[in-house]
Each structure stands twice: as C-alpha cells, then as structure tokens.
Amino acid sequence: MAPENSTENPPENGGTSQGLTLPEQVALHVELLRLAGVRFLPGDPARLSTMAAPPVNRPSPGGPPQRPLEASAPATGRLADMARSQQPAAPPIDPPPPIVQPKPPVRPVPAARPAPATPPPVFTPPKGGGLFTLEQVGAPLDSLPVLDSATRLEMLEQLRGEVAACKRCAPLVSERTQTVFGVGPLDAELCVVGEAPGANEDKLGEPFVGEAGQLLNKMLGACGFERSQVFICNILRCRPPGNRQPLPDEALACNPFLVRTLELVRPKFLCLMGATPTRYLLDQSTGVGVLRKRDLAWRGIPVQATYHPAYLLRYPDKKRDAWEDLLRMLDRMGRTPPKAP
Template sequence: MNEAEVRRLAESILGTVAGLRRAGLREILREEPRQAAPPADQREEPGISMAAPAETEHPTAERFSIQTEAAQGDEKEKAERLLAVRDELGECRRCRLHETRTHLVFGEGNPAARLVFVGEGPGADEDRQGRPFVGRAGKLLDKMIQSIGLERGQVYICNVVKCRPPGNRTPAPEEIEPCSPFLTKQLEVIQPKVICTLGACATQTILQTRKFISELRSGVRLWRGIPVVPTYHPAYLLRNPAKKADVWKDLLRVLQILEG
C-alpha cells in the first residue's frame, strides 16, 4: 500500500468514526454520553457570539481523536515540514512591515488539519502575542469553529501577511507579494480538505481575483484542486452582526465538504 492509499484509508477511518459519533456512539471516544449532533441540514443558526469562550469549552479534541499510526506519522511529518517553512521565513525583512512589528505571526494549529482558515494579517493582539486570531475577532472565530463541531486545535489558522500592517490597514500589494510564497507552502504542506478564506484580502489573494467578497462568498471555488469557501472576516462581523446569518451558510458549506 503506497502513501496516498494509506492516507485515504486513514481519512476514511476518521470519517467513519465521525459518522458513528454523529449517530450517537460515544463509548469508543469517551465515557460519558453526549447528545448526538443533528444532520447539517437540520441544524439551527447558532447565533455566533462575540463573547470569549469559556476555557471549559475547549476540551481535548475528540471528533477526530482516534488516529491510525499512519495518520500520526503524517501529522508528525507535516509538522516538521511546516517548521522548515518557518525556518526559511526566518526573521523576515522582505517588506517594510518588519519595521513596525513586535512579533512575526506564522500560523498555528493541526499540521494535518482538514480545514484551514486564512485571514488577512495580524492585529494588535496578534502582534503582541505572536499568535493568529487571539483578539476579539479571534474569539469570534473560535465560536465559528465550534459551531460546526470542531475545536481550534483541530484546524490550522494563518494569514496572508505574517506581520501587522500599521493601524490594522489592508496589506499593500508590495507587502502581500513577498509573503504569498510562504502561505502557498503552508497550504501545500497541510493539504487540507477545504480552505475557508476570511475577508476580501485573503479571498482575493488565494483566488487571484479582484472581485468583491460579496460576489465570491456565494459558492465554492478551487485552489489547486482544493475547495475554497470564502466568507466574511470575523472583524467585519463584529461591526456588522447582521451578516452572521450569511457566515453560517458559508460554514455549512465547509461542513458539507468535510463530511462529504
């Protein structure tokens, strides 16, 4: 059995486990029973909150917690390859954004994630901590992830640019260009089942288009054969909460691909 066949088998096993959990089987993953999640097409809009989630809402990831030895090896290999990409990036000075940054924000999460979120760039909190999406928008992203039955540690989160643009402005083309190869390498290593782009900058960069996010978020696009689901940035939702219903529809598209 070659590597591709092993990977497909591992994904099939994980998908079977997820299906059993949705059907109500719990004992193989944890002792105390929990209510089975309804099918995706029967779930109600979760009313995504901007409030910070309680720590108790972040238990050890369970939904895909049973891993074959091959899947564990794949995750380790990808973690090493991502570290090599980070080492190549170094203390980047490829554009002027390095002049005002506190920390470079590479990305974080499961190196073998089936779902990757791509945002625009670090904000003030991210620049201070060196981690993506840890401010108010990050707390909302956590809620978005939880609304489709996942935890932050099961996905991978990164940005188009790795350094904070002053005043949280949109990155300029001459800042995006030198960072884009590293985003590409991250996605090439992870090979997720679906990419969810957050906001216009991330969507336009990934899809190489100048169309507005309102035009692009109504369907599924492709990046090198990987489905891309564009949606609004969590920071935009904080300013325009009425758009949460649209984002929920986009998240259902993501879930449909993950469970397909």
C-alpha cells in the first residue's frame, strides 16, 4: 500500500486532469482541425506533437510533488495557428476549360434565285379608248395649202393609180377583182365613209352599189342630197374574202390612202357608217350606239356616226335611230331636211 502522502510520479509524457496526455490532446486538436478543414503536410501532426509536448515537470528534489503542467488554451490556439500556417499552398487552380459553345448547325445556303425575267411591256391603250393609233393626227384640213381643183384632181388620179397597183394586203390582192377607190366630187359638202367593198363593189369598182348602196341613196335623198353630190369611200379599197370585217393590219395599211383622199377632196362634213370607220379613222373602240350621240370631229371636220346601211337591212328597227342621226347631222351642217312631197 502506498504511503498516504506518497504520490505517483507523473508520466514522462505528462498527464491531464481529463485523463488525456498532452500528445493525445494534440492529436485530438489536430483531428479537430482536420475536421474543421485544416490541411496538414505529411509529418506535421508528429512535428506538432513534438513541439506541443509540455516540458517535463520534474519534481524538485524533496519538494512536493508537482502537478503536471496542462496545456494552456493559448498554447492550443497557437497550435491551431501553426497548423494553419503549415497548410500547404493551395494547388494552382487550373483555369477552367473554355466553354466551347456548340456551333449552330450550318444551314445550307439556298441557291440564288434566278433573276426574274424582264416582265413583258404592258400594253397601254392610246388615249381616247382606241384600239391603236393610226396616221390620223395632223393639221386641220382647212390649214393645209390651198390647191386649185385641177391640181387636186390630177393628184387624186395619181392616188387612184397607186391604189390600183397596191399589193400591201396579199390575201385581199389575191381575191380582189379590182380596187374600189371612191367616187364623188371635190369639195363635197358631205363625205360618207363605209367599211369595205362587197361583192358588187368589187365587181363594179364603185362603193355602195349593192342593196346597201340603194338604201344609202334613199338616206341621202331624205337629207336632200343627190348621190352625185356626196363623196363616198371605204376604210379598205379591196374586198375582204367572204365580206368579213377588215383586219387591223389591213386597215393600217390602207389608211394612208383614205387620209390622202380626204386631204384632196376636202369635204365639209363626214358621216361614218358602222363601227369600222369610227374604229379606224377616229381611233375609237366605243360602239356606234354611243358615238352616234356625240359631236365628233376628224382633223377639224365635224363627224356624225351612224349605222351602216347593211346593218340597217339586217335590223330594220334601227332605221329610226339612223334617221335621228341624219337629222342631227343636218342640224350641225345648218341644213334642214326637205319636206316630204
């Protein structure tokens, strides 16, 4: 049994009141620091344990036994600071790899569209609603140089010869018996313009000589005119096959002959019978039913539109309208119809 006042020598490595030796306490702190995230280099814990080892509390000879030294709190904090100071430098952080943005899918370049073809020119109808423009724009006839009658008759005969030799319209030339130039006096007070020669006209060489011509003579007589007082002609000087209507190119080809005829004859008034003369001389596509009520003119010459005698033969109910047109024409001419006997 140990003496009462004897005491056991503290272990060399020191003991604590908690039952842990100082190295164990150091190891505990190191572990706590590890848990707190402090990192140590290899060998540091052992070194720290050595550094933290308390000095051996050797009992003084004869003295009372000394209590083992306890590691003080500052010492423990110093250990933690040392542990932190011994933390290895953070390994260099490699720069994050560059973020590679996925390239958008390459869209196929659409093939270049072919340039649009040049649009065809838009046909612009001439002013006045006509189908096309003819050689009809010119000075008023009364402004042309005054030629004596003999000269004009001579020029008119020359023109008649040109027409007789004309071969501009091959289909008509191959079918015609002869050309139909026109008939009537110079300076006629009235000039009647029809469509084209028919079978009888083609045979006789004179316009309006068939049944339609006889009706025309009656219409002129009702107006107080003798046929011989009126200059009578057509848009065409050759008969169209089958008495068809003149084609536009035929009317264009023959129009200069009509214009030169009128320039030499110098009529005072024009009566256009049917849609063909209003279309190709006045350049008007409007129907006769509308034009007949208008005050028309061609190069300064007043014009009255009315139905063709051949049309009146097919539609006799239109004769009343035609008579109204003639009365209108006479009124514009300053004439009065003769009283019926």
